[in-house]
Amino acid sequence: MAAKAIEVNNLTFSYPDTDEPVLKDINFSINHGEILGIIGPTGAGKSTLAMCVNGLVPQVINGEMEGTVKVNGSKVSESSVAKMSEEVGFVFQEPENQLSQMTIEEEIAFGMGNLGVPRDEMLGRITHALDQVGLTGFEKRSPLALSGGQQQRLAIAAVLAMRPSIMIMDEPTSMLDPKGKNEVYDVLKNLKDYGMTGIIIDHEVERIAAYCDKVLVLHEGEVQMFAPSDEVFTNIRQLHELTLNAPQVTEFLASYNQTFGKDVKLSTTLEESVNNFESACK
Amino acid sequence: MEPYISVKNVSHKYPNGVTAIKDINLDIHEGEVVAILGSNGSGKTTLVKHFNGLLKPTKGEITVGTMNTKKERISKLSSQVGYVFQNPNHQTFLPSVRQELAYGCKNLKMAEEDIETRVQKAIDLFQLKERLDDNPFDLNSSQRKEVAMASIMAVSPKVIVLDEPTTGQDHKGCKRVLELVRMFKREGHIVVLITHDMHLIGELNCRTVVMNQSEKIADDHASVVFSDKGIMEEAGLQPPQITQFANQITSFDETKTYLTVESIIEWMKANKEEDVKVGTGS
Numbered sequence: 024m025a026a027k028a029i030e031v032n033n034l035t036f037s038y039p040d041t042d043e044p045v046l047k048d049i050n051f052s053i054n055h056g057e058i059l060g061i062i063g064p065t066g067a068g069k070s071t072l073a074m075c076v077n078g079l080v081p082q083v084i085n086g087e088m089e090g091t092v093k094v095n096g097s098k099v100s101e102s103s104v105a106k107m108s109e110e111v112g113f114v115f116q117e118p119e120n121q122l123s124q125m126t127i128e129e130e131i132a133f134g135m136g137n138l139g140v141p142r143d144e145m146l147g148r149i150t151h152a153l154d155q156v157g158l159t160g161f162e163k164r165s166p167l168a169l170s171g172g173q174q175q176r177l178a179i180a181a182v183l184a185m186r187p188s189i190m191i192m193d194e195p196t197s198m199l200d201p202k203g204k205n206e207v208y209d210v211l212k213n214l215k216d217y218g219m220t221g222i223i224i225d226h227e228v229e230r231i232a233a234y235c236d237k238v239l240v241l242h243e244g245e246v247q248m249f250a251p252s253d254e255v256f257t258n259i260r261q262l263h264e265l266t267l268n269a270p271q272v273t274e275f276l277a278s279y280n281q282t283f284g285k286d287v288k289l290s291t292t293l294e295e296s297v298n299n300f301e302s303a304c305k
Numbered sequence: 306m307e308p309y310i311s312v313k314n315v316s317h318k319y320p321n322g323v324t325a326i327k328d329i330n331l332d333i334h335e336g337e338v339v340a341i342l343g344s345n346g347s348g349k350t351t352l353v354k355h356f357n358g359l360l361k362p363t364k365g366e367i368t369v370g371t372m373n374t375k376k377e378r379i380s381k382l383s384s385q386v387g388y389v390f391q392n393p394n395h396q397t398f399l400p401s402v403r404q405e406l407a408y409g410c411k412n413l414k415m416a417e418e419d420i421e422t423r424v425q426k427a428i429d430l431f432q433l434k435e436r437l438d439d440n441p442f443d444l445n446s447s448q449r450k451e452v453a454m455a456s457i458m459a460v461s462p463k464v465i466v467l468d469e470p471t472t473g474q475d476h477k478g479c480k481r482v483l484e485l486v487r488m489f490k491r492e493g494h495i496v497v498l499i500t501h502d503m504h505l506i507g508e509l510n511c512r513t514v515v516m517n518q519s520e521k522i523a524d525d526h527a528s529v530v531f532s533d534k535g536i537m538e539e540a541g542l543q544p545p546q547i548t549q550f551a552n553q554i555t556s557f558d559e560t561k562t563y564l565t566v567e568s569i570i571e572w573m574k575a576n577k578e579e580d581v582k583v584g585t586g587s
Contacts, residue, residue, distance in 0.1 A: 064475045066445050116473070171345045197473045200344040200501050202541040226475050229546050266477045271504070271547035275566045282570055293546055297553045304556055 026096030027052040028189060028220040029059075029076060033090035036071060036080060045071050047244040049090070053237065055188075058211065058221040060235035060252065062228065064266055067241040069224045073191050076222070077111035078104045095188060109138060112182030114192040118174035121181075122166040127158065130166050131181045138185055145184075152184040155217070156210050172203025179210055183217075190214055191222045196230075208234050229270040232256050232291040240265060256291040272296035308332035309463060309495060310356060315365035317351055325351035327519045329365075333464075338486060338496045340506045340527070343516030344541050349499045352516065353466055356497070357386035370463065384413050387457035391469040393449040397441040402433060402452055405441055409460040420459075427459040430488060447478035454485060464495045471502045483508050507531075507545040507564035515540050528562040 034049040045068045053059050061069050074080040078099045081088045092099040094110055115121055124130040131149045140148065153159045156176040161169070166177055175195055182190060192211070196204040208230050214221045225231055231238060231252065238255040240248035242265045248255050256262070256269045259277045268274060269291065276289050276296060287303040290296040310333040318324045326348040333339055341349045354360040355367050358379045367374040370385055387409070390396050399405045406427055410420040428434055431451055436444070441452050450470070457465060470482045479502070486509060489496050500506065506513055506527050513530045515523035517540045523530050530536060531544040532552075543549065544562075551563040563569045 064477060065447055194473065200541065201503070201543055202344055226473075226479075228476075266475070268476045271545060271566055272550050275547055275550065275569060278566055278570050279573070282574065293549055296550060300550075300554060304554075 028055045029053050030093040035089040036086055038086045045244050049246055051249050055220055056215055057236045060231035060238045061224045063241035068244045069241050070193050073193055078107040110187050111189045112187035114178050114195050116194040118178050121178045127164050128162040131184045134181050134185045148184045152180040155183055156180045171199045172206040175207050189220045193224045232270045253291050257289040308334050311368045313366050315362040318363045329521050338511040340498045340511055340513045347516040348519045349516050358382035385462050386464040387460055387462035388466045389454050389457050393453040396453050400440055402439050403437040405452055406456045406459050409456050423459045427455040431455040447474055465489050466497045468499045471505050503545045510564055532562040
């Protein structure tokens with residue numbers, strides 16, 4: 024059987040000088056080509072967990088770690104962060120903090136340069152990466168002249184050009200306007216077509232429900248739920264117990280069923296919820 | 306009634322030649338909560354920075370209370386218009402919550418006794434008693450934001466401006482922001498929100514100004530703005546998911562715009578007949 028894209032076993036991690044671990048006995052795995060959403064309240068350990076997957080934790084951000092994290096079958100602990108960056112790309116919250124070059128072309132070349140990609144190969148990859156995020160024709164512009172959504176797509180393109188098999192995005196849309204948010208999620212959706220695996224951390228449950236195959240709910244360092252998106256977001260009672268919410272349409276159908284003693288099938292997307300509600304009303 | 310803030314034919318052209326806002330007219334009255342919506346770069350922040358004199362109009366005039374912002378010092382204006390930044394790290398820098406709360410008042414050279422009373426009121430309203438000796442940087446982002454809001458409130462400006470108050474906040478944090486906005490209103494403040502958060506505006510059910518490419522393109526109640534497809538499209542906005550849902554349900558009152566899950570449930574409860582029709586399932 025082929026190795027999982029990501030496999031986490033009995034992972035526990037504590038930051039130095041803290042009593043309680045920030046991650047407690049985490050277990051989950053995702054297959055190649057799947058998109059995983061990680062949700063949970065502030066301080067649940069979401070970013071720490073994501074950084075365990077590319078080895079930033081504990082290799083750069085120190086602490087005490089137990090258990091194993093495997094990427095494509097290999098233990099992350101046995102690889103350097105530099106080596107891991109070829110397999111796992113990481114996009115952060117604030118696009119401006121990740122951009123450093125004068126032109127968009129150079130921005131994308133920067134990461135590849137660090138990997139020692141030959142020049143001819145680079146040009147091809149730049150063209151392809153810009154195409155993947157819808158920024159073709161922007162090569163010579165300054166990254167700072169882009170909108171927030173475009174900057175974040177550029178940050179993603181720079182990571183894509185390094186050809187990782189896994190892409191992790193930590194709240195990539197929180198600084199963006201609604202249009203920018205949609206742009207980033209559309210890129211996320213396309214990852215599948217390129218055979219990539221994705222992890223996204225976000226508070227935007229409606230977009231997570233629409234774009235992710237599976238959802239992991241983290242609360243105080245523990246995995247509270249790990250299941251296909253539909254299953255997680257229709258379990259309204261448990262979400263509320265964890266101070267989380269479901270998409271508005273799911274919240275509505277559940278509230279409607281409860282208030283009026285009905286049994287409309289819950290859904291987590293707009294279109295399906297409209298259909299379920301309309302057909303129940305006929 | 307005279308408006309508290311009166312913006313008359315205001316344009317602002319930055320020294321680099323970019324016109325960030327163009328011919329804006331806007332009156333804001335006592336007791337109002339006003340949301341300012343629009344994509345990144347549409348001019349929202351430029352507009353609001355005129356209220357406390359951080360920017361002066363290059364054309365037109367703004368009156369705040371009885372002050373003409375062109376003629377008044379920023380310190381005087383900022384005692385009436387408090388600005389809570391998007392990133393609390395940009396305004397919290399003292400080693401304890403207690404000192405942070407008093408900072409704004411001290412800056413305005415208020416009398417010691419007066420400061421004490423004001424800080425105490427902020428402590429009570431924000432329930433910060435237990436946290437007074439904490440370092441703001443040991444608090445999580447949501448708590449830090451609250452401290453920033455509390456220290457602005459201690460100054461007791463007539464107008465409180467909240468710049469993207471829910472960005473990066475979890476569900477609980479967003480609910481708290483909603484409570485705080487209502488509390489500000491109850492305490493007699495005018496609240497101006499710059500936000501991308503359509504759910505927040507839906508819940509507040511407030512006046513909504515839409516900016517697009519430096520111009521004001523809409524100024525009406527949220528339910529009116531959200532149901533104006535032309536405006537929404539022009540500004541690159543989508544109403545909350547629940548509003549989109551309600552718009553597609555044939556048995557719902559077409560003349561109404563529903564902004565929250567609860568408002569639909571309440572409406573259904575109040576319209577029993579409709580409920581029977583909607584609810585009779587298969």
